[in-house]
Amino acid sequence: MSTATIYLRQSEDKTGEAAAVSRQLAECREFCAAKGWTVRDVFEDNDRSATSGKARPAFDALLDSKPQRIVVWHIDRLVRVTRDLERVIDLGVNVHAVKSGHIDLSNPAGRATARTVTAWSTYEGEQKAIRQKSANRQRAQNGRVLWTRRPFGFDRDGANVHVVKSEAAEIRKAARKVLKGSTMAAIVADWNARGITTTTGGRWSVTTLRRVLLSPRMTGRAVSVGIDYGKQLPVILDDDTADRLRATLTDPRRKSAPSTTTKHLLSGLVLCGRDGCDNAPMFATSNAQGLMIYRCRTCYGGRSMERVDEVVQGTVVGILSRPDAAVLFHAPVDVNALREEVVTLRDRRDGLAELLALGLMAREAVKDSAQRLTSQIADLERKIDAANGASPVARVLGAEDVAAAYGALSLMDKREVIRTLMTVRILPVGKGVRFRPEHVDMTPRGQK
Structure with a gap:
């Protein structure tokens, strides 16, 4: 019996509904049915990058499953960097892509094609990163600051950033408490007890609170890739308070207590x-x-x-x-x-x-x-x-x-x-x- 193993991946799932991988699965199953192959396993890495270097559990499980053949929506869903491609080549099986055809890894020509496609995927990813950094830098210079994860204390309407009053009030109160001698741990415990969460709905830790209080964003500064573009944002903490806060939180005597x-x-x-x-x-x-x-x-x-x-x-x-x-x-x-x-x-x-x-x-x-x-x-x-x-x-x-x-x-x-x-x-x-x-x-x- 001819079997196929389907692998699905989406780099970023903003809605959390896995809509992209669901569409991939539907087309991959249709492709297998047309070929007369029985789908043996389906492995899915949703909201997982193939270039970040972080582990892809489903990809690792796919390689361990000893598939007869692999079916993907597009080859870049399976591999985008050479090191992962070489692991697939070591399996000695063929890869069939709904949108980019059959890649025969059993002969030198097929492997050369696969390596070329992967090299271009790597190049595309690197170019995208360069373009993104350039765009972020230009937005910062123009006073337009975008983010993928909303920072505590701020929100935006399109590209227009505004302060979230309730969160800004908590930040200011926390700053005053620190300057009066309160510990970060005490403030974190208070916030968590009152149900104040991070912008992702998580609980606060000393590290996450410290990151917020020391962020240049608190004084309205736009910083991109370590470059400070000056006052571009609404202000939550004035410069004097921010300076005293930084002096307090970076005091070696405080750290070693x-x-x-x-x-x-x-x-x-x-x-x-x-x-x-x-x-x-x-x-x-x-x-x-x-x-x-x-x-x-x-x-x-x-x-x-x-x-x-x-x-x-x-x-x-x-x-x-x-x-x-x-x-x-x-x-x-x-x-x-x-x-x-x-x-x-x-x-x-x-x-x-x-x-x-x-x-x-x-x-x-x-x-x-x-x-x-x-x-x-x-x-x-x-x-x-x-x-x-x-x-x-x-x-x-x-x-x-x-x-x-x-x-x-x-x-x-x-x-x-x-x-x-x-x-x-x-x-x-x-x-x-x-x-x-x-x-x-x-x-x-x-x-x-």
């Missing part, structure tokens, strides 16, 4: 002052006796968390209780000048990519410079916040009871106050030395 939720005042904020540790952050943990300490993960040195917190918070309250504190922190500030400085630093940071591309700076040097500029921008933003009364420091200054006002702040606001006022380091001491306040170095912010 061992827990998903900050529970202790100085965990990840206090630094190790030992030579060779390069100001490594210290994190809250318990020692062998069960006491909470701040420990360096480089030298493993540690100091009592309770004692360090007591010294630092006492110093903070003392600074903010000074009669001249309001003058110190409310000194006349030219906010516009600070913003201009932020813009200058941002431009310098953006220019690093061009220096790297031209080979004028090494990758590590660019990375170090970018981190330094980002830190300077974050410091300036804190000064702007303080001048505008947005800093938690401003909420404590001038209070009738500074200690009570500071004590009423949230943990994250207390951390922000400390971060604004000083850099805290725990100095190295000999083993077994009793804790003394002078073991904690508190350098005013902006000094070394």
Whole structure:
């Protein structure tokens, strides 16, 4: 009995209804019936590319099934790259295509024809990719941004992009929470609990949320193949917020924190002052006796968390209780000048990519410079916040009871106050030395 095995494939199924493969199947069955062949098996790879390099389960199953002959709608449904064609040739069976005829793989001429057809399919795919990139670049230059998957926060009517208000509101709230010290994990848990989904209906993860918050699209920038074409889209986050957000989310101390939720005042904020540790952050943990300490993960040195917190918070309250504190922190500030400085630093940071591309700076040097500029921008933003009364420091200054006002702040606001006022380091001491306040170095912010 003569049998045939049908293979079906469609690269992209936008509707999810597999209409294209259904049409292929109908024509392939009709073709087999006309030849008098009995259809033994049907293998289907719907919504699967033949050029991406990703696995095609049905294609692999087809090869394992030892077919007598293969029937496809067109040869490019079966193979589009040479490596797959060679696997089919190794079977030693013939391939019959409804739209492109019979390819006899049992002789050199047939195999040469098949290789030529496949080579042209590969060429066509590569040319299509080039044309697509060029078209995307031109659309970005003209302010027309299209996408195959709707990004969270945006939608479009034709080529006109607009903001989805409810999603944009969630993005802005998430940004504010991160800047106040909330973790990404906490925000993700909240979104998932409230049924907020990705644009594909999936659940959020820290990675997907981070990708959204750091996307240049949030500030209205159109980026195609790594090239920034400037402000072309509606804005969800202003540049200042986006810069502070990027500084926060790319802070190495935040990335190395061992827990998903900050529970202790100085965990990840206090630094190790030992030579060779390069100001490594210290994190809250318990020692062998069960006491909470701040420990360096480089030298493993540690100091009592309770004692360090007591010294630092006492110093903070003392600074903010000074009669001249309001003058110190409310000194006349030219906010516009600070913003201009932020813009200058941002431009310098953006220019690093061009220096790297031209080979004028090494990758590590660019990375170090970018981190330094980002830190300077974050410091300036804190000064702007303080001048505008947005800093938690401003909420404590001038209070009738500074200690009570500071004590009423949230943990994250207390951390922000400390971060604004000083850099805290725990100095190295000999083993077994009793804790003394002078073991904690508190350098005013902006000094070394």
